[in-house]
Amino acid sequence: MKEITFESEAGFRALFEYATIAILVVSKDGHIELINPCAEKLFGYSNAELIAQPLEILIPVNLRQKHVHHREGYFIKPKARPMGPGIDLLAQKKDGHVFPVEISLGYYQLKGEMLAVAFVTDITERKAMEGELKEANEELEKKVIQRTLELTEALEREIELNEMKSRFVSMASHEFRTPLSAVLSSVSLIESYKAQEHEEKRTKHIERIKSSVRNLTDILNNFLSLDKLEQGKIEVENMIFDFNEFIEEIMDEMDGMLKKKKQKINYSHNGQIEIMQDKKILRNIMFNLLSNAMKYSADEKEIDITVGLNKDRLSIAVKDYGIGIPEEEQKNMFKNFFRAHNTINIQGTGLGLIIVKKYVDLFNGTITFESKQGIGTTFTVEIPRNSK
Amino acid sequence: MINVLLIEDHPDIRENTTEILELAGYNVYVAQNGIVGINMAKEKLPDIILCDILMPEADGWEVIKQLKANEATAEIPFVFITASVEKKEILAGLEMGADSYIPKPFELKELLDTVEACLLKNKTF
Numbered sequence: 001m002k003e004i005t006f007e008s009e010a011g012f013r014a015l016f017e018y019a020t021i022a023i024l025v026v027s028k029d030g031h032i033e034l035i036n037p038c039a040e041k042l043f044g045y046s047n048a049e050l051i052a053q054p055l056e057i058l059i060p061v062n063l064r065q066k067h068v069h070h071r072e073g074y075f076i077k078p079k080a081r082p083m084g085p086g087i088d089l090l091a092q093k094k095d096g097h098v099f100p101v102e103i104s105l106g107y108y109q110l111k112g113e114m115l116a117v118a119f120v121t122d123i124t125e126r127k128a129m130e131g132e133l134k135e136a137n138e139e140l141e142k143k144v145i146q147r148t149l150e151l152t153e154a155l156e157r158e159i160e161l162n163e164m165k166s167r168f169v170s171m172a173s174h175e176f177r178t179p180l181s182a183v184l185s186s187v188s189l190i191e192s193y194k195a196q197e198h199e200e201k202r203t204k205h206i207e208r209i210k211s212s213v214r215n216l217t218d219i220l221n222n223f224l225s226l227d228k229l230e231q232g233k234i235e236v237e238n239m240i241f242d243f244n245e246f247i248e249e250i251m252d253e254m255d256g257m258l259k260k261k262k263q264k265i266n267y268s269h270n271g272q273i274e275i276m277q278d279k280k281i282l283r284n285i286m287f288n289l290l291s292n293a294m295k296y297s298a299d300e301k302e303i304d305i306t307v308g309l310n311k312d313r314l315s316i317a318v319k320d321y322g323i324g325i326p327e328e329e330q331k332n333m334f335k336n337f338f339r340a341h342n343t344i345n346i347q348g349t350g351l352g353l354i355i356v357k358k359y360v361d362l363f364n365g366t367i368t369f370e371s372k373q374g375i376g377t378t379f380t381v382e383i384p385r386n387s388k
Numbered sequence: 389m390i391n392v393l394l395i396e397d398h399p400d401i402r403e404n405t406t407e408i409l410e411l412a413g414y415n416v417y418v419a420q421n422g423i424v425g426i427n428m429a430k431e432k433l434p435d436i437i438l439c440d441i442l443m444p445e446a447d448g449w450e451v452i453k454q455l456k457a458n459e460a461t462a463e464i465p466f467v468f469i470t471a472s473v474e475k476k477e478i479l480a481g482l483e484m485g486a487d488s489y490i491p492k493p494f495e496l497k498e499l500l501d502t503v504e505a506c507l508l509k510n511k512t513f
Contacts, residue, residue, distance in 0.1 A: 170474075174442075177471035178398055181493035185404035188496035192411055208400055260399045299420075345447045347398075 022120040026055050028075050030068065033115060042122055044094035060092045075114055078107040083118070088127075091120065100127045167337045167350070175219055175349055179212035186212075211256060218287075222351045225284065226336070229358040236278045236362065243275050243309060250286050257291070262300045265290070271309040276386040281359050288352040289318040289379050295346060296377070297322030309385060317380045324373040333369065342373065356381070390507065393417045393434040395425030395451060396469065397443040401492075405438070405469070408496050409503070422446025426454050429461050436465045436507055438490075441472060441481075449484070456485045465506040469494070 016023060022039035026032055032050050040047055043058055050057070055071065056064040070084075083089065083103040091101045099122055106117040186205035193201045228234050251258075251265055258265065293303045297320045304319040325333060329340040334357045337350035356379075360367045365383030392414045396402040399420075406416045417432050419425035423445045429437055437455070441448035448468055455461040468481045468489040478489055487506045490499055 173473070174471045177473075177492040178401065181471070182398075182400035182404060184493040184495060185401065185408060185499075189404060189407055189411075192408075192496070205404075208404070212400065345397075345442045345444050347442070 022122075024055070024058075024118045024120065026071070026116045026118065028114050028116075030055050030071055032057075039120065042093075042120065043091070049094075058091055060090050060098050063090065071116075074105065074116060078105075078114065078116065080104070080106045099124050164337050171337065171349055172219075172223075175347060176216065178347060179215045179219075182212040183209050219349060222288075222349060222355055225355050226351055226358070229355065229362070234281075234359075234362060236281065238276050238278055240274055240276045241279055242273055243307065243314070244269060244273055246279065246282070247286070247305065247307070250283060250290065253287075254290060254294070257294060261294060261297075263294055263297065263303060265303045265305060267305045267307075269307045269309070272311065272385070273309070275309060275314060277314075277363070277383070281362070285356050285359050285381060286316070286318075288356045289316075289381070292352055292379075293318050293320035293322065293377070295348065296320060296343065312385055313382055314385050315380060315382045317378055319376065319378040321376040324375050324377055325369070325371040326373050330369075330371065389413070389415045390436070391415045391417065391432065391434040392503065393419065393425065393429055393432060393437045395419040395422065395428075395437065395439040395443070395448075397421055397440060401440075401469075405499065408499055412500050414503075422448065422451045425451050429455050429464065430458060433460060434464060436467065436503060436510075438467050438469055438503070441468055441470045441477070448481075452481070452484050452486060463510075465510045467502060467506055 016034075016036050019036055019038055022042040023034075023036040024032060024039055025034035032053050032055055035043075035045075035047060035050050040050075043050070056067055059067050081104070083105050089101050089103055090098050092098050102121045102123050104119045106119075108115055108117065186208045190202050190205045193205075225234075247267055247269075251267070254265075290303065290305075297303065301321045303321075304317075306317040306319070308315045323342050325340050326342060329338075332338045332340075334354055336354050338354075339348060339350040357367055360381055360383060363383040365381060367379065367381050369377060369379045371377035390413075392409050394402065394405055394409070394416055396405060396418075397420055402418060402420065406418055409416045417428055417434060419428050422439075422443050425437075425439065426446060429451075437451075439448045439451050446454075448470070452466055452468075455464070455466065462485075465487045466485060468478075468486050469492060470477070470481070470489055471492040472478075473491050481489055487509065488502050490502050
């Protein structure tokens with residue numbers, strides 16, 4: 001290797017003067033001995049202002065004390081090395097502006113005196129870029145987390161949808177089999193009762209078949225209503241009718257079921273009688289709420305229907321004294337196919353309430369409920385008296 | 389007279405099944421839920437038990453568990469009447485000691501044949 005030599009001090013001076021890095025030479029007692037033009041420019045001082053000044057003039061006030069300590073330490077064991085690796089170093093300009101720097105240190109001896117050399121680079125821009133990069137990274141990381149979350153949610157929705165589908169299939173299979181059983185066994189029995197004197201029994205079984213078929217039709221209608229509701233295909237047909245008569249009709253319709261369970265409905269009505277609404281939809285709402293109340297109450301329990309009708313609003317409360325909805329499951333009551341765990345052994349499609357909710361929404365109304373497990377449930381529907 | 393205990397919560401199915409069995413000459417005890425069914429089985433010691441699975445109060449699984457654990461009722465032939473046609477449920481029922489099962493919807497003949505077969509099987513032992 002060829003040794004680099006300079007012919008004279010002029011060579012070193014040129015290196016010093018033209019260097020684009022700030023160079024400071026400091027004596028053992030901490031005074032500035034030499035600075036190059038780049039350092040003058042960086043710190044905003046003139047050469048004369050800095051020479052023989054303590055080096056700490058270039059360091060923010062709060063760090064000066066510490067620096068004195070470090071500087072003294074350096075002279076005990078001088079070595080060419082970067083200063084404070086891994087630490088954010090700060091310097092201060094004449095105008096007080098504090099900025100980040102990177103410093104490497106070296107030393108030499110002159111006439112028996114130890115001198116330290118500091119090479120100072122302003123890293124404001126790099127720091128800013130690092131900051132931006134860090135921010136960008138953090139932003140990216142946030143986005144990744146967000147996307148992952150979205151994907152997980154989409155996946156969960158997909159899984160939920162699939163589960164719903166299989167729940168639907170098994171529910172539908174089960175829900176259809178029971179009325180079909182009634183039909184098939186009644187048909188078998190009609191065949192057995194061929195003689196004239198069994199007319200009464202035949203009639204009973206024909207009625208039973210009709211009622212089972214109605215039950216099947218209701219389940220099917222629920223499926224269809226939900227489908228139509230979800231696609232926004234329901235058209236509201238308003239008519240003026242007598243609400244008391246309407247309730248009587250529904251109670252007549254449910255009489256068979258009521259008798260089977262030996263249950264009783266208490267109906268009380270306050271306020272006006274006439275209402276303008278879609279009667280079919282209202283019937284569907286009432287029918288679902290009432291059959292739930294009956295289904296989820298024991299035999300011989302009562303059901304209270306309380307209706308209030310003023311000039312603007314209709315409110316219907318259906319109260320039962322049945323099994324109630326477990327508190328932790330109440331939030332799921334208006335989800336498709338959802339059934340609380342205490343209904344596992346009671347037949348049902350898990351569609352009635354969601355249909356009611358959607359119909360009520362269609363009327364711009366509200367549905368709320370209060371329930372306590374083992375005590376009973378009250379569903380309250382409020383809708384405008386006159387649909388627009 | 390042969391005594392049959394029918395445990396079924398659905399009123400129409402309960403009445404129709406009872407009627408079919410009575411017409412065939414059986415004496416039928418009826419329970420509308422699992423708990424009543426368990427008590428009635430212990431009290432009446434019927435010749436055969438027909439039991440639905442999905443019922444409020446105690447379900448069919450609970451009924452068979454309790455009756456098979458009870459010495460007096462453990463040997464009574466037990467038949468599930470079920471709306472579930474899932475193989476694993478049917479197998480689970482047989483594993484718990486059920487002698488047979490009748491899937492819903494069932495025909496008169498299917499019900500009577502199964503009851504007869506189970507009674508016969510029990511006699512040969």
